[in-house]
Amino acid sequence: MSISRAKPLGSLYEECKEYDLVLVPDAPLASALNRRLDKPHFGPFAITPRRLAARRREKAEDRLAFLEITETTDLDWKETAYAVGNILQCWEYQGTAGAVLEYDSYATEGTYAAVECIEGMDTTSGQLTDYTIDTGQSIAVVGYKQLTALERSILPDEYDTIDPFTDDAFDYPPFRILDSPAAVIDVVLETVTEENADDVGVVLDAASQYSPLIESALESADIPFYGGPGFTDDPHHRAFLQLLRSAHAGRDTRVGDVRPLLTQLGMSVDIEHDEKRLFDLNRSAVEWLLEFSEEIHSHSFGSALEAYERVTDSSLGAFREELETLGVIDDFVSEDAVDRLEFYLQSYEVPIERENEGVLLADAKSAAHVDRPLVFYLGLDEGWTHSSPRRPWVDRDQEFERNIRQFQLLLQNGVEQYYLVEDTSGGTPVTPCLYFDDLLDEEFERFSDLNSVQYSRTVRETQDGFEKEPLDISPEEVETISQSSLSTYVNSPRDYFFSRLLDNPDKDYFEEGNLFHDFAEFYVSHPDVITDDELEEVAKVILEEVDPFLRGVDREVRLTKYRIGLQTIVEYLEANPPVGDEVVVANGGWGRNFFAKYYDQTIDVGHTERWFENTDLGLKGKIDLVQSPTQLLDYKSGSKKSAYSIVKNSALDPPSDKPNFQALLYLAHQRTVQPDETLQFTFFHFLETLDDVVTGGGSLDDCLTTVTYHPLSFNEYIGRPAIFTELREEAPNDCNKTFSQVEYDEYRDVLDAHEFPETRDRDELIDSEFGQALTDRMVDAVGDYKYVKNGCKQALRHVLRIRNQNYFRDDVDVFEAFVQERLTELNTRRAGDERFPVEGLGGEPNYRYVNNRDCILEEGSR
Template sequence: MPITRAKSIDALYEECKGFDLVLVPDAPMASALNRRLDRPHFGPFAITPRRLAAQRREQDEYRLSFLESIESTDLDWKEASHAVGNIHQCWEYQGTAESILEYELFRTAATRTVVNCVSESDTTLRRLTEYTIDADTSVAVVGLTQLTALERSILPPDYETIDPFADETFDYPPFRVFDSPAAIVDAVLDTVTQENADDVGVVLDAASQYSSLIESAFEAAGIPYHGGPGFDDLPHHRTFLQLLRSAHAGRETRISDVRPLLTRFGKSIDIEHDEKRLYDSDQQAANWLLELHDEVRTGTFSAALDAYESAADTVLDAFRDELSTLGLLTDPVTEEAVDRLEFYVQTYDIPVDHGNEGVLLADAKSAAHVDRPVVFYLGLDEGWTHSPPRRPWVDRDREFERNIQQFQLLLQNGIDQYYLVQDTAGGTPVTPCLYFEELFDETFERFSDLDSVPHSRAFRTTADGFAKEPLDIAAAEVTTISQSSLNTYVNSPRDYFFSRLLDTPDKDYFREGNLLHDFAEYYVAHPESVTDETLAEVAEIILDEVDPFLRGVDREVRHTKYRLGLQTIVEFLDTNPPHGDEFVAGNDGWGRNFFAEYYDRPIDTPHTERWFENSDLGLKGKIDLVHDSTHLLDYKSGSKKSAHSIVKHSALDPPSDKPNFQALLYLAHQRTVQPDQELQFTFFHFLETLDDIVAGEASLDDCLTTVTYYPHTFAEYVATEAVFNELKSEAANDCNKTFSKTEYEEYRAIFETHELPQTRDSDELIDSEFGHALTARMKENVGDYKYVKNGCKQALRHVLRIRNKNYFADDVDAFEQFVQERLEELNARRAGDERFPVGGLGGDPNYRYVDNRDCILEEESR
């Protein structure tokens, strides 16, 4: 069915003006009709049944009945609230408070208790139940189907009904599709000013992000509005509740948990402390908050409110009145009492005086009429769909019809309507409000499938001078890149971009890793100063430094981990001391060393923490240990990786889903200062053998992973006699047997007539021309035996295993070119030639390795 056109207020008034009394389903429509009265009228003219019966403004009857119940009964607050909600709802649909007792499932002692309580209270529901309209009053009802059974019960025997809909369809305006909620809010601000605010209405889902965004935008622009945030959404009210809750949060509370609270009080703590426990922080702001927590936790709600008002320099009279109403003002601030208070403010609409000037903000699920010339509709998504109560007294089909009629009326408010929507959010299509499925004949899944107009985000010039203006400033060029930045950039350029803008909190594994690295550097410089007692002391020092990040139950396990890790580092360095008096791969040591400062001993060694910056290659980094001029080592506190895994995840075309170029990058630099040399890079996973140490079975070899760089291309290296000898003695049995029966010259000759393919797939290599030529040559020289054919396959697989565990000159050449291409690309994006895409060269990023996930929208993958 199409959208049926709603009659204008002027047209409705013309039909209604001859009646003594006009009943309407909602207060905004009543007010609009009353504003059009053109003659004196005694008593109410247009009015809702509830206001007519109660002779007062409509109130939240659920809340008032709940307050009456907790004051008059001994029921638990949640139990009372549940009973009140069911009773009121059934009362609306069936006409009496006692009607709920007709349903066996709801015939409980708590329900009976609350029925007795609320049926005697002076509520609008009770007044509606008892009210009747004089029979001699001429009555018109606009939208009879929109009234509940209880509201219809006050009607006299004779009345006229007026249909709010005309006999024609409504040609709805196009959906204006924007990239984001912020862009939608910007579009509203392009139109609304302080001068025209009284002519504008905004309809939105009050529970959506649009509510807070539009309110913040209006406040920032100085545009008045009303109908905004509820009692619990007011900033000071929300912050006071956060203070009460955080005061009982316990010793595991992190700085990040209370950061919004501290910000509200104007206190700041650097983001690097976010992961630390509040109770173990040495920050002044943290100590201030802990003192406030003590004051709140040990006093009454009244005293807690006094403390908050003093700290925030404000007065919360409305909150104080509400605490008094609840009987909590003089109660101690226990965790249970805070639970009850939080439940209350989140469940009920507590009256808030918003005034009545400026833009009218209307909740899409509450109102059907917005009497403003210009109305913006924000979102129009599935959040606008009502969920009919699943109760036996509710006719769900009739409720759906009632809601869809209200939705049609809502869509047509004002002279000009603007439907502002998103097509996608987080990479997923936004589902339009489900009522559109009933109203439109066409098939659709998203707003762009309907009559729509795409809008790109506009940049506005405001009274404060905010505008997008070109700046004649050249972007600083990036000339070198570290392995960690390159890893991030290849996985997600957008994540790299945000990593340059945003600070990140320190983590326990960062802190412990740095301290263990510092000890390793200190030990290389001062091995004679370290004893068993020193190791025990160092383990305690590391534990104390990391402790603010840990749970209390983690301390003992971490202490064992640090002590054994330190022992492994000492054992390795004693067994494999670095040698050579000069390090030619970089300049001075990098940064401060915790233990050098703690023990007041300088670090003066050419082997540790060596920083390099190679502008020719565009590379920079810090090498943990230079074992000798051809052997570099990096300490790792994480899990051990195999050489095959290291090489695999440094792939270039395409990149791995877990890119890691550390070894390849450092070897690329090192070969420039040690040309034509075989180089090694070792990862020392000093925590890998903790379990084995406890069992007395540890081996240092189990901690080490080494990749080797050969100063030849892969094809040149495979053609060497050294590889031929491996095939004779170190490969699989048939391979050893085959190549032991031929000479190196026969093997070498194959490389002179056939090119070794650039593949890392063994089946592809075996089936290549080179693979066929090798097999044919061996058959000719050894014999056409089954083991020869199998031995050649084993030889080719062995050759690829060599490639997949090491680096060769052509690998490093390709990497150097890859780095130059990334730097050119990076600098072009920094200059504004294009945006930093979310996805890297390998497609969508691996989000496990994205640090700034909250800043990235998935749909912008390229």
């Protein structure tokens, strides 16, 4: 798929000009077509369905409906806002005001009352519902797919549709990558002047940091602009709200918390006091604010506004009018009343008078047309993605198609387009708008992976971070989970949530890992093809595949790395060929192999790259090599881990801060294939001896870490005679000496009489009832000698070491139950019943292992 080329406005006008009436999806397009009229036209020419039905400029009917309902009913403000949003949205999609009442979960008493009130109002939706177009006219509809069901309802039986797109693809301009938001703003300011401002449009996510930055930059440069800051963006409006809020905040309010308010009030307080409580300051500096806070309960909104105007020498007439419209100007300023006022201002855009001159600032998620010759696009990141309503009356596929068509049109405004973006933010790649995933054939993670130009600039400091639009996920139930997804979910459910939404292309280490895995699989099937000379060729092939990711100076080092890694894999497989003729997992392999294609061969063994999906356990994964029916192997290119760390990082209560469940998960599946068998899982770190091999050393054993599953409980395992023999022969000296003087039955009696504790800490074990009982029994049998007590400590450490480096039946049983609990929890969150929290089971996530850091807001987002 590619970006469809939009028809130029001139061409679109030529298709439309012979019609009596042209319906379009948004007002800017209508204005642009109307400006091109080249002959007198009776009545409207290009117009939106709402403007046609209402015969007036469209008004924000959600706000008007809210005001009417709060005035004429007893519904509280939040219930009213919720009902109004549902009613108007459902009306737009289903065509009638009362359609929302057909959905039982939304048909509340409050909604019934709100519907009755709205149906009696003079709204554009009501006029649109009742409107009929004169059938005597010739009618064209531009962008029919972008109209809603309510807008389409006015169409007569006969009309023509005009597609705003051609059959050609749009060759988008390069992404111009800058190193900070301030650098992006500077590029705009280098081009825009007071004289050419009317020829410039700027498209941006209104909720992003680019919005206040461009507004303040244009204002500082005395360049006129419109379409940007709204009612609540006015500095005095914001400061007045913060004044009301801070007056109720209590005596623990810090100076830093109210510094913007202090600045607006003209109260100079040195920054060194930011961490001090406001009430502990010298009262002369903030005397008025402290007195106002102490008197807040005697103020009405009107008197508080007058007090603010006096101290700031300002006039907030528009705010006063809005308080009167809300009917609260004479209400006392209680904390609940301030909450309601803030809720209202956050929920609805209060109309303000604007002078439509200068640079046009356009929200990326509003209209698709910006009729300016020169258009800058700022950010183009995730914030540009629409969040489809999660309501039963919304067809999300149609909504997505409507949004992606609008996005394609938006990208092509103007004679010249400039895409100004960041490639990273806070050291993390900036994810391009998600629509690019569907529109571009390239695989990418960041803008530099696409057609882009890098700019390096010296710019002023600016704030960090982006506000992200919440994204929905499919409610389809998850039946199985992989080891990597489980580890991510346990560390941070929110990170798991974003990992399911965002597709990430390969990086150099992903590409390398896949090619090494493919080589190992190919070698098992065709060892005769890979000679010593051929290994050098394979290394060069891998280098060529990874080369797009590398700097030139890295090639020779990487070639050496690949050659040694391949040699190590071959050495291991020659010494340890897989055994057994049966395929020991339920499902087949990947079915793709780079080297099979390269050598024009097929993979004809059942031991490699075996995919399994065990729905009974809720587990899935891919086994690199089935060494034998009881031994699995996984190739690793990273640093070697010990058996102790592998078992430690698969802990469940509490989870490790480096959760990794691969070995435990694969062994859980494999024991269903080979029940009652001792199983092994080996990690083969084939690059572990890279430095040693370069200098002429290296041992294959240094690359291997094996963990074992025993089909017994831990207590049963350590109660076997073989473990007693280990204590007599393989443990440290004092242990050998002590246990050589007793019989197995004495050791066994302690195990039968005392439960081995759950602890995995050696000191806790030594001090436990079990540890004391073992020591007492050996002292009674051998004598009260120092070496006996020390030998018992050595024995306890030896037994605990077995526990901490292996898995037992109870461990896997508990893990299987743990997986089922996580799947139930996960599906509850996917269904929308609760949010995906940032914190995992172990508390705050280990951010070193968080993949989508920029998507995660801390504190309030949890």
